Structure formats: C-alpha cells, structure tokens
Amino acid sequence: MAVLDEIKEAVINGNKAAAASGVQQALDEGLTPGVILNDALIPAMTEVGLRFENGEYFVPEMLIAARAMQAGLDLLKPLLVQSGIQPIATVAIGTVKGDLHDIGKNLVAIMLEGAGFAIRDLGVNAAPEKFVQAAAEGAQIVAMSALLTTTMPSMKVTVEALKAAGLRERVKVMIGGAPVTQAYADEIGADGYSPDASSATRLAKSLLGAV
Ligand code: B12
CATH class of the missing domain: 1.10.1240.10 (Methionine synthase domain)
Incomplete structure (x- = not known):
C-alpha cells in the first residue's frame, strides 16, 4: 500500500x-x-x-x-480511544527516572485508555516516589516503561519503594520497553511484562482478573 x-x-x-x-x-x-x-x-x-x-x-x-x-x-x-465508558481501573504509567523515551509509553497509555482504563500519566523521567505517590492515591496498576538498559534498574528501585511504603500488595506492577524481558520482570518481582501495546491491555486485564 x-x-x-x-x-x-x-x-x-x-x-x-x-x-x-x-x-x-x-x-x-x-x-x-x-x-x-x-x-x-x-x-x-x-x-x-x-x-x-x-x-x-x-x-x-x-x-x-x-x-x-x-x-x-x-x-x-x-x-x-473509546469514550464514555466506566473505567475498569486506574493505571499510573510513566517512563522511569533518567529515561526520556515516551513514544512506547504513550502508545501503551492510548491502548489502555481504549480498552477502558483510566490513565494517570506520570510523564518521563518519573522517579520511584512518583509511582509510589500514584499508588498511594489509588492507582490499581503501576506501569513502567524503560528504553535504556541503564534506566531499567529504576524499575527494581520502584518495586522496592512500593514495598517499603506498604503498598506492594495493593497494586499490580507491569513493565515494558524494548530492553525489558519477562525474565527481568521475574527478577525484580513485577507482576507482568508484555512486549507491545496491544498485549499490554490484555496483561492489565488479566492482572486484575478482568479476563
Ligand atoms: C526515538 C528514540 C529516541 C528519542 C526519544 C523521543 C521520545 N519522545 O520518545 C530521543 C532522540 C530523545 C532519544 C534519546 C536517546 N536515546 Co533513543 N531511541 C529512540 C528509538 C529510535 C525509538 C524508540 C521508540 O520510540 N520506539 C517505538 C516505540 C513504539 O517502541 P517502544 O518504545 O519499544 O515501545 C513498545 C514496547 O516496548 C512496549 N512498551 C513500551 N513501554 C512499555 C511499558 C509497559 C508497562 C508495557 C507493558 C509495554 C511497554 O509497547 C510499546 C508499543 O508497542 C530507539 C531505537 C529502538 N528501535 O527502540 C532508540 C534507543 C532506545 N535510544 C538509545 C539511546 C542510546 C539513546 C540516548 C542515550 C542517545 C544519546 N547518546 O544521547 C538518548 C537517551 C536520552 C534519555 N535520557 O532517555 C538506544 C538505547 C540502547 C540501550 N540498550 O540502552 C536505542 C535502542 C537506539 C540504539 N539502537 O542504540 N532516543
């Protein structure tokens, strides 16, 4: 074409x-x-x-x-993005600290919104405290994006920060971005990984038991 x-x-x-x-x-x-x-x-x-x-x-x-x-x-x-539907849950999504790549993160946010999630966009260069704050304020899913191997460790720091704040049991953590793998998700104790935006919506729903 x-x-x-x-x-x-x-x-x-x-x-x-x-x-x-x-x-x-x-x-x-x-x-x-x-x-x-x-x-x-x-x-x-x-x-x-x-x-x-x-x-x-x-x-x-x-x-x-x-x-x-x-x-x-x-x-x-x-x-x-469809409009006018009752959100399934709120997802706080951001690109981790030190990382400015946001195209993939934006795409995942758009697809999640289209699938019926409310989105709280934490932007780029989002420090662990930002994710913790969003979880404390009610987000049910924390979604982190990283495009640099050097910024991936911030995902682990965020998972640890959620634990330290006593919020880890209340939120699901999903991660993605080109260098991220399922093995890394397992290693840092995230609940899920997906390689692209459309499977990210399926993952988010399955984490909540909505599919
Ligand atoms: C565009 C781009 C930039 C732009 C970003 C602009 C922007 N607004 O995003 C700019 C020019 C700013 C940039 C800067 C840099 N970049 Co750059 N960049 C890219 C490039 C070409 C494309 C990234 C992209 O948008 N892909 C398209 C989107 C749709 O794909 P995606 O991000 O992977 O997202 C998909 C999935 O991964 C997944 N996903 C993404 N996030 C999430 C989150 C969750 C929760 C889930 C479930 C799924 C998910 O779903 C998305 C949609 O399907 C990549 C090369 C590449 N092929 O990846 C290099 C690349 C990522 N950059 C790279 C580098 C080195 C840099 C710089 C360090 C360069 C420099 N010397 O300054 C800086 C770092 C700046 C910083 N601190 O972040 C390297 C990283 C190497 C590495 N392994 O660490 C890459 C891989 C290029 C390369 N081949 O070397 N970059």
Missing part, C-alpha cells in the same frame, strides 16, 4: 507534516488505525533505531523522527 510506505518514509526522514498528512490520507482511504500503526509508524521507528545503531543517524535525527511519529499518533489517538 503506497500510502503506508509514504508514512514510513516521512517518519524516517523526520517530515512531520508529511507524516500527519499521510496518516490522514490513509484514514481517508479506509485503512484502520491498527494497520497504520503496525505497518507504517512502528516499523519506521524500528528503522530509525537501526540507522542510529549503524551510525547513519544521530540524536537530532532520532528526535525529529520521533516528533513526526507523534504527529501521526496524535491523529490516531481519538480513533483508538
């Missing part, structure tokens, strides 16, 4: 306007948000990551590609 290739190119080249107009065109042509996301936007960011690894791209290129991706996501968000 030509338009999907155009969107991919636009994101890879960091062309925000072309990414947004491509997504709009794809929607006008009747493509579903899921297809646009999984067959254009996400593969584009994967390619950007490869180019960074190969030394073809540097941080500025990654950043403008991320902005182009976000412009496309902004158009998809209202279509991915």
